[in-house]
Amino acid sequence: MTKENKPAASRRTFLRGGAATIAAGSAAVAMPHVARAKTKTLKVQAAWGGGIFLENAKAYVDRVHAMAGDSLKIDLLPVNSVVKTSQMQDAVHRGVLDGAHYVPAYWYSKSKSASLFGTGPCFGWSSQEVLGWLHYGGGQQLFDELMGELGLNVVSFFNSPMPAQPMGWFKEQIKDASQMEGLKYRTVGLAADVLLEMGMSVVQLPGGEIQPAMKSGLIDAAEFNNPTSDRDFGMQDVSKHYHLASFHQSQEFFEITFNKKMFDRLPSELQAILKHASEAENSNFYWHNTKRYAEDLVKLQDQGVNVYRTPDSVMKKQLEAWDIVVDRLSEEDAFFAKVVASQKAYAKDVMNYLNLNQPDYKLAYNHYFG
Numbered sequence: 001m002t003k004e005n006k007p008a009a010s011r012r013t014f015l016r017g018g019a020a021t022i023a024a025g026s027a028a029v030a031m032p033h034v035a036r037a038k039t040k041t042l043k044v045q046a047a048w049g050g051g052i053f054l055e056n057a058k059a060y061v062d063r064v065h066a067m068a069g070d071s072l073k074i075d076l077l078p079v080n081s082v083v084k085t086s087q088m089q090d091a092v093h094r095g096v097l098d099g100a101h102y103v104p105a106y107w108y109s110k111s112k113s114a115s116l117f118g119t120g121p122c123f124g125w126s127s128q129e130v131l132g133w134l135h136y137g138g139g140q141q142l143f144d145e146l147m148g149e150l151g152l153n154v155v156s157f158f159n160s161p162m163p164a165q166p167m168g169w170f171k172e173q174i175k176d177a178s179q180m181e182g183l184k185y186r187t188v189g190l191a192a193d194v195l196l197e198m199g200m201s202v203v204q205l206p207g208g209e210i211q212p213a214m215k216s217g218l219i220d221a222a223e224f225n226n227p228t229s230d231r232d233f234g235m236q237d238v239s240k241h242y243h244l245a246s247f248h249q250s251q252e253f254f255e256i257t258f259n260k261k262m263f264d265r266l267p268s269e270l271q272a273i274l275k276h277a278s279e280a281e282n283s284n285f286y287w288h289n290t291k292r293y294a295e296d297l298v299k300l301q302d303q304g305v306n307v308y309r310t311p312d313s314v315m316k317k318q319l320e321a322w323d324i325v326v327d328r329l330s331e332e333d334a335f336f337a338k339v340v341a342s343q344k345a346y347a348k349d350v351m352n353y354l355n356l357n358q359p360d361y362k363l364a365y366n367h368y369f370g
Contacts, residue, residue: 047102105189115190123347127161137346157278160285167246168223
């Protein structure tokens with residue numbers, strides 16, 4: 001090595017050594033001040049004790065955890081863990097629970113308008129389009145306005161567009177609406193008003209009590225939501241006549257509600273995760289649940305259940321009953337009328353396009369499967 005190279009080499013050696021020393025010193029200074037943020041844990045109760053709906057609630061929670069990492073955890077509690085289902089919204093409002101996973105029909109006794117958010121009249125649309133109205137037709141703003149009018153300290157997100165609920169389980173095949181008159185029938189939400197208008201006697205029961213009630217004769221007929229849940233409840237053991245398709249609850253979905261004061265204190269990124277995990281669950285629910293429902297419908301048939309499509313004449317009577325109920329409640333409640341008007345305006349435009357554009361899928365199905 002020449003003398004000319006020595007100074008340069010020395011400088012390089014010094015710079016390398018000095019940089020390492022500075023980096024080590026910086027780390028030594030910085031490390032004591034680094035603190036991991038404490039995990040925020042939310043206590044959320046579901047309205048489900050098991051079955052596919054509890055699976056759906058867990059799927060939402062899994063999405064939150066995947067996005068939030070160690071910043072946010074949800075402690076998901078099954079039905080009745082802290083309060084009864086009918087008390088869940090009040091518990092969230094008071095902060096006894098941080099959140100709840102259920103459907104608006106479970107608290108609509110506070111306001112008939114609540115049932116318009118998922119269990120209202122069918123204006124020719126499905127739950128997919130009702131969720132579109134919520135996100136892009138002013139529905140969320142109307143819901144928030146309702147929460148303000150009721151003085152409820154909650155913020156809610158909606159997800160999981162359910163297929164139309166079956167008309168349900170009967171002691172015989174229903175061929176005409178007159179056969180339903182006087183029957184003691186289980187349903188919930190605004191559907192109870194509609195079926196009362198059709199001449200039925202309505203009993204509102206939680207899901208787990210439906211099968212025993214029909215077995216004991218407390219009710220004559222019942223619905224819950226879908227073939228998977230119905231099979232889990234054992235409805236095939238108390239009836240062999242199952243009717244699919246109905247307008248009594250044809251566009252329902254889940255509500256995930258949080259205590260608003262707690263939610264507002266969360267960092268904006270965690271608020272976004274709770275909101276967007278709800279949106280992400282929309283697709284997962286539909287893909288996952290429709291496959292399960294289809295499989296369990298076949299299993300019910302294999303167990304000797306007669307499956308029918310509800311006659312159009314019966315569903316036409318349902319629509320006529322809806323008209324009477326909606327007109328009556330709109331006259332009694334200006335906010336109810338305001339929500340209905342908003343929904344009709346959205347459904348008229350969106351369904352006009354979809355009805356014109358969508359091919360007859362049943363025509364194609366019959367072409368291949370008969």
